[in-house]
Amino acid sequence: GQNIDQPTEMTATEGAIVQINCTYQTSGFNGLFWYQQHAGEAPTFLSYNVLDGLEEKGRFSSFLSRSKGYSYLLLKELQMKDSASYLCAVRNNTDKLIFGTGTRLQVFP
């Protein structure tokens, strides 16, 4: 089967750093995506990793280890507006995006 696991909920303080982990087992691998989703809205693209290593984009970074089936999203200098769900998704060998359950992040002042 195909499985993507993320923590269900996380909390953090404004200005802090938070790391959201994602482990996956899928039928093939053609890249891993992170999306941000606010309640009642569509997901918005944050990052894409297809090779091992760290991709940095402003306050957000995403890491991938294909051998471990593992990724994380790192959010620095947290802001209140970062309170949202973060979805890890893997593109499998049939070119479909398989989504994890999502991690709801709450940022407190």
Place this chain on the structure above:
Amino acid sequence: GAVVSQHPSRVICKSGTSVKIECRSLDFQATTMFWYRQFPKKSLMLMATSNEGSKATYEQGVEKDKFLINHASLTLSTLTVTSAHPEDSSFYICSARSSGSKYEQFFGPGTRLTVL
């Protein structure tokens, strides 16, 4: 960035009626469109993949006769929920991918369907 719209954003209907949801790519040609549904506090579940001019490919467990998908042009796909029941109430999201963007999918704003 590329923009995908959905219409309507919210719809309430009576049990037994059919509802059509439109998904449009506004500034690019979408060779492939995807339909997802999302239950509260759950992640997106892929329902079907449609390629322009051909029949949609449905995921296991999704009834093709209940969820009719038409991808008639490179900018429009429609999902029709036929004979809707309360258990069909959900958030339906489409996404689109162009031939020039192998990896990125652009998501529509979603449609909240409530069946009474």
